[in-house]
Amino acid sequence: MKSVRKLVDKVKPNFEKGGKLHFLHSFFDAFETFLFVPDKVTHKGAHIRDAIDMKRTMILVVVALFPAFLFGIWNTGYQHFLSTGAEAGFWETVVYGLWKVIPLYIVAYAVGIGIEVIIAQINKHEVNEGVFVSAFLIPLLLPADIPLWMVALATGFAVLIGKEVFGGTGMNILNPALLARAFLFFAYPSWMSGDKVWVSGIMRGDVPVDGFTGATPLAQAASGSSSFVDVVGNQLSTFDLIVGAIPGSIGETSKIAILLGAGLLLFTGIGNWRIMFSMLAGGIISGVLMNVFAVNSFMAIPWYDHLLIGSFLFGMVFMATDPVTAAQTNKGKYIYGFLIGVMVIIIRILNPAYPEGTMLAILLMNVFAPLIDHYVVQANINRRMKRMKKIKA
């Protein structure tokens, strides 16, 4: 450890003011604080501080995403070989998945961190860790076959227009990762929706087996079928939906992996239980209401299936809980989460254009979160004003 420190100290002057490499200052700083918690001490206010910081928080979110990431890699390979009918062992499946998924990550990270470092250099602040989470999330929201240049474009759009123009991490209104997905969804719908994109290889022209259907369970539900089948037409049970060996975006399919992540987020307190709980409640309540007043087969889909198809759970655990774009007050979080849950089901069922509602519901409520907070805080202000009047009278 000491030798690493010595090396860092030795090269450090080059990056400081007047040094040859000063233009890489932010990058060096990010790298140094990645290796070492800085030696900065408190100089005003409280003399001791809580051990938590942004790096710890963000790394735990990435850790929480890992089960979904790993399952996504395997499932990418599994869906591919299932659709082509080729025999493949576990490792072959994983290698195929890695071959498809890792490039997406390389592109997302290179673009995301590249922009972040440049902006940090221009604005003279430290590199914010938020981009590590955003860049980790973006590929998980996409189909595995998405062209890399689209990932680069979407990541650039999300980080630059979604975040940096507002002032960087902490200032953004919309969740950057969801914004990247929404950007692709509306800019390149042929790569982001339909029955061909969700299984790797089909768009590239791999010939699928007879009876192939690449529709996700959600798309099947939207088209009016009351039971779900996998890519080769086998019936899918509720258990299959939970395990998640089904077509879909890379990270959303396995409910077990998502719930493992949810467990870590709740255990560490980083993911807000109020939002998760109320979004779940909103989804269940509106799902039950749809069942009660069902006039078509999509409305009659059992409410619990709504939690298992599409990206409801993934959105609930990882996207809605983003503290920057969610409501900030505790009461506001209940309202915010509940309305997301309701909106997901409404957009899914009552909107004829596109079945997936989670992304749009969360983005919509991102926009409304400040309004919700405004009314919650205003209630506190009104209480204070009323108290004053009472005493004056």
Add this chain to the structure above:
Amino acid sequence: MSHIKISRGLNIRLQGEAVNEIIVHNHKAASIGISPCEFPGLVSKPALQPGEKLAVGSVVFYDKYQPDVKFVSPVSGVLSEIVRGEKRKILYYLITPDDSTDFVNFNIPDINTCSRDEVVSFLCASGYWPAFVRRPFGTIPGPAENPDSIFVSFIDTAPLAPDYEFLMADKTEALQQAFLLIAKLCSTKVQVGLAKDSRLADALSKTGVVDIHYVSGPHPAGNVGTLINKIRPLNKGEVIFTIHPNDLLSIGITLKTGRYHAERVVALTGSELKQTGYVKTILGANVQGLIEKNLVQPDVRVVSGNVLTGINTGLNGYLGFKHAQITVIPEGKKYEMLGWIMPGFNKFSMSHTYFSWLFRNKKYRIDTNLKGGHRNYVITGEYEKVCPLDIYPQQLIKAIIVKDIDKMEQLGIYEVLEEDLALCEFVCTSKTEVQSILREGLDLMRSEMS
């Protein structure tokens, strides 16, 4: 009488609690330092020149804008130096004590018959007036000001705080006298916060001028600001005085002896001390003699007061006017490799992000490292977990950052002082300097209103 149970808050479990024992009975300080900087908004004016002689109770300096507000010498000796900083701002008045025992004799009012004006002039003349803290803003009140209420808290829940029950149980008579006196400043009863099973309760309620409130819960339950917020939250235009129990005790003793009582029993605490406990010393005393030979290791920070709100005085510093404890903690100027990814069994955190949270009773040796870099606000809801007041701390701090005066007022800036939000600063993931931001906001409001 009422019971107040606080649930939102945090006890920072530090090593080095003071044992209930007086370990130094008669500390003779080599020098005495009084800092006007401890009092927000105070512009001090020296009453005499360096080199002139002082008795116990003679005026050292006074408030330039309210000359009746005087600060008196805790010892007899010589005003040795007036230490100035940038723009000739006075940082310290240093006094070198001598062996003489000269003192100023004050006229003691008869607490049964005296008028409010007599009480005020006694407190001003005897140098006790600056012990009052005026809310809003935390300044020294004007002698002409009428408070809507007076609050005293006899529990200190801050990390490693002294135990007032231990310090005051046998001094109830002086406290009673002091309460009878200060009750005359205000038309309502004095509001007092006590620990649940306090031994002081009977003696204090006998005076007939106090309302007793039993307070329990984690820090900041013992803060006088919490007590105020739970009993009668401060509204715009109102004024509340608060006073520290130590100062009340001194007032009570002066009422009997007629001379300024500068003795303080102070808790010596912190993980870097070999022996912790209470020491009898003098207000403003140089702390070096108390600590130097008691250190576990030399790389320490000496804090006058507690670790959340105290002042970094350095090893050669002075006991602050408002402080009842000295805390010695390790400095943290060192790098830690990949510290943010380690399991962290030895890291204290309110969050559950380090495994240490599984050990609910473990005590920690926490150094002064900032433990991260400053960021924009990202995490929400963590301030609310440690703030029992009926306000939105994060929204208030944001309003102060953008200098939105109307919003600050609406969000309740009058109800808080730095100490009330000190825990928010401790837990902040983004390492926001909450206390200094709040002070800027308070100063801005004060200048807008005058």
